[in-house]
Amino acid sequence: MNRxxxxxxxxxxxxxxxxxxxxxxxxxxxxxxxxxxxFTTTHIDSDLYTFREAVRIMGEQSPEHxxxxxxxVMLGSSVLFTVVMSFVIFFYLLGSLYDDRKxxxxxxxxxxxxSDTLTIASKLITAMVVAPLTFFVVMILTHIIMSxxxxxxxxxxxxxxxxxxxxxxxPLKAWAMIATSWLAQSIWALPMYGWLLLVSAFAPRVPxxxxxxxxxxxAILQTWIEFLRTFTLKNNIVGVIGNWMxxxxxxxxxxxxxxxxxxxxxxxxxxxxxxxxxxxxxxxRLFSLQMLAGLIIAAVFLTGALWLRHRATDN
Amino acid sequence: xxxxxxxxGLTKRYGRTVAVDHIDLDVPPGRIVGLIGxxxxxxxxxxxxxxxxxTFDGELSVMGKDPSxxxxxxxxxxxxxxxxxxxxxxxxVWQLIDxxxxxxxxxxxxxxxxxxxxxxxxxxxxxxxxxKGMVAQLHLALVMSINARLLVLDEPTLGLDILYRKQFxxxxxxxxxxxxxxxxxxxxxxxxxxxxxxxxxFIQDGKIALEASMDxxxxxxxxxxxxxxxxxxxxxxxxxYERELFGxxxxxxxxxxREQLASLGEIHTPSVADLFVATMKGGQS
Numbered sequence: 001m002n003r004x005x006x007x008x009x010x011x012x013x014x015x016x017x018x019x020x021x022x023x024x025x026x027x028x029x030x031x032x033x034x035x036x037x038x039f040t041t042t043h044i045d046s047d048l049y050t051f052r053e054a055v056r057i058m059g060e061q062s063p064e065h066x067x068x069x070x071x072x073v074m075l076g077s078s079v080l081f082t083v084v085m086s087f088v089i090f091f092y093l094l095g096s097l098y099d100d101r102k103x104x105x106x107x108x109x110x111x112x113x114x115s116d117t118l119t120i121a122s123k124l125i126t127a128m129v130v131a132p133l134t135f136f137v138v139m140i141l142t143h144i145i146m147s148x149x150x151x152x153x154x155x156x157x158x159x160x161x162x163x164x165x166x167x168x169x170x171p172l173k174a175w176a177m178i179a180t181s182w183l184a185q186s187i188w189a190l191p192m193y194g195w196l197l198l199v200s201a202f203a204p205r206v207p208x209x210x211x212x213x214x215x216x217x218x219a220i221l222q223t224w225i226e227f228l229r230t231f232t233l234k235n236n237i238v239g240v241i242g243n244w245m246x247x248x249x250x251x252x253x254x255x256x257x258x259x260x261x262x263x264x265x266x267x268x269x270x271x272x273x274x275x276x277x278x279x280x281x282x283x284x285r286l287f288s289l290q291m292l293a294g295l296i297i298a299a300v301f302l303t304g305a306l307w308l309r310h311r312a313t314d315n
Numbered sequence: 316x317x318x319x320x321x322x323x324g325l326t327k328r329y330g331r332t333v334a335v336d337h338i339d340l341d342v343p344p345g346r347i348v349g350l351i352g353x354x355x356x357x358x359x360x361x362x363x364x365x366x367x368x369x370t371f372d373g374e375l376s377v378m379g380k381d382p383s384x385x386x387x388x389x390x391x392x393x394x395x396x397x398x399x400x401x402x403x404x405x406x407x408v409w410q411l412i413d414x415x416x417x418x419x420x421x422x423x424x425x426x427x428x429x430x431x432x433x434x435x436x437x438x439x440x441x442x443x444x445x446x447k448g449m450v451a452q453l454h455l456a457l458v459m460s461i462n463a464r465l466l467v468l469d470e471p472t473l474g475l476d477i478l479y480r481k482q483f484x485x486x487x488x489x490x491x492x493x494x495x496x497x498x499x500x501x502x503x504x505x506x507x508x509x510x511x512x513x514x515x516x517f518i519q520d521g522k523i524a525l526e527a528s529m530d531x532x533x534x535x536x537x538x539x540x541x542x543x544x545x546x547x548x549x550x551x552x553x554x555x556y557e558r559e560l561f562g563x564x565x566x567x568x569x570x571x572x573r574e575q576l577a578s579l580g581e582i583h584t585p586s587v588a589d590l591f592v593a594t595m596k597g598g599q600s
Contacts, residue, residue: 006417013410014403105403108454110368112418113390313368314401 003114007122011096012130018088019131023138026080030142034149048157055159063168070169075251075263075277078139078178082250085135089127093196094207096123097309104314116309120197120302127193128186136179143171177251177277181265184249184282191294194301201308215241247273247290249282319344319465319497320365324373327360334360336521337373344464345494349508350501351591352518358501361518362469366395378464391420394458395467400450402442408453409438421462430456430490448479455483459491466491468500472507480507487511509587517594524594533584537573539566541580549579556593567593
């Protein structure tokens with residue numbers, strides 16, 4: 001256990017830029033945008049007339065409606081974190097069993113009494129738990145800082161931030177929902193994580209090409225063959241991967257219902273799953289046949305990665 | 316006495332090339348063994364098999380374990396420095412010490428910090444900020460702080476200047492080596508290690524060309540230096556090797572009567588380097 005923790009610590013130290021600095025930058029961007037919009041408003045309208053109007057109009061809404069808006073805003077603000085985090089994890093895994101082979105430091109790591117299974121476990125845990133955790137902590141901090149700034153603005157416009165938006169919002173519910181969807185996404189993404197680790201353990205160079213070219217070439221061949229018969233998008237590998245991405249349990253987009261949008265799970269293009277942000281819908285994905293197939297694929301890829309890592313040295 | 320390393324018919328193939336060709340090997344504890352051979356002789360391939368870094372054919376047991384299946388368990392008792400400067404470049408010295416301490420049961424942080432006080436290395440430095448010599452010092456400090464029974468060094472001083480190289484072997488001998496420990500070294504710089512070795516293994520074309528303790532080497536091999544007029548006579552005693560230096564003829568003999576040789580000229584014990592050249596050249600002809 002101690003060894004696994006040490007290996008995870010190693011991953012965090014090695015990828016501090018990706019795991020810690022990146023979410024901080026996103027949080028910073030949110031806060032910077034908020035401050036910029038405040039400065040712009042006060043610059044054009046020094047009496048804060050428009051802002052007072054906005055506070056007044058918002059105050060006229062029912063508390064339930066205000067709470068709903070806050071909930072949607074909080075869920076919506078997680079999207080940028082989710083998307084960037086996915087890229088961070090993608091590239092992290094792609095390099096995780098490749099970089100030390102390239103710079104030969106694998107010879108040091110393999111001189112430690114830590115098994116290859118433990119090594120791969122540490123990388124998978126970093127992708128599935130550590131990365132979401134650091135992004136989550138920074139996102140909560142961002143939410144808190146932004147509501148403090150918002151409260152100050154409301155105060156300066158003679159409004160009461162407590163009654164206007166703080167007391168009606170349910171941050172714990174929103175955070176719990178985001179956390180659940182991210183953890184579910186970690187499990188949902190296992191086949192991809194397994195594939196990336198496999199490629200990372202195998203690629204002699206440029207792992208990015210090895211990760212993306214095979215499915216692409218396969219898809220092109222398949223498209224071509226399918227085209228000669230009857231072409232259906234769903235059976236095509238790109239269709240399958242696309243479908244898998246659209247069905248993600250992460251909060252990603254909005255769904256439009258009778259004219260008004262609502263934050264949604266994944267991309268609501270298909271009706272296979274319900275895309276409304278509820279715990280039941282997230283669990284629905286995790287206990288689906290698709291997930292089971294995904295876990296099997298992940299297991300195959302991970303076994304391959306372990307097999308290759310066992311044989312890997314510096315050349 | 317049980318061997319630390321025991322190999323029977325150890326073979327390593329890369330496709331059609333045979334890098335290690337049916338080697339039998341026994342390394343007892345408490346020895347400093349030099350594994351010496353020309354480039355491409357199979358030294359590194361043999362070491363990689365011993366360290367569980369490569370698959371192999373034949374039987375190999377390192378402290379009773381099969382390296383190809385039990386690398387992690389084996390590394391509890393084995394340390395190795397495979398080549399200079401393989402420490403991860405992004406890591407800070409204190410992080411390296413932290414990780415090693417948590418993964419290695421036999422690691423002593425106090426010892427390591429003590430060794431580092433004799434260097435210019437500070438805990439907050441990153442490995443990439445250190446010179447090649449300092450990286451070697453750091454790696455040696457880490458390895459010497461681990462209570463291991465076998466230490467494997469594969470060209471540990473390659474590319475280092477003479478001061479670092481001397482210091483490297485001095486600390487190894489003074490601060491680390493004892494009867495419980497075994498050190499296996501491969502290097503090209505034979506002159507530097509010959510005074511610390513207890514055993515020699517020459518390897519050529521994947522086969523062992525010579526395996527002997529240094530005492531045995533002293534007993535068996537004699538170098539004879541003679542004037543040109545005595546050269547014919549000396550040649551008649553079947554030397555392994557002959558060379559000329561400043562008009563003198565130098566012959567190397569294996570198990571030949573010393574008194575008979577002494578009557579022809581000056582005799583002394585050959586250096587490991589000369590013995591190496593003689594063995595390699597002799598093996599080729």
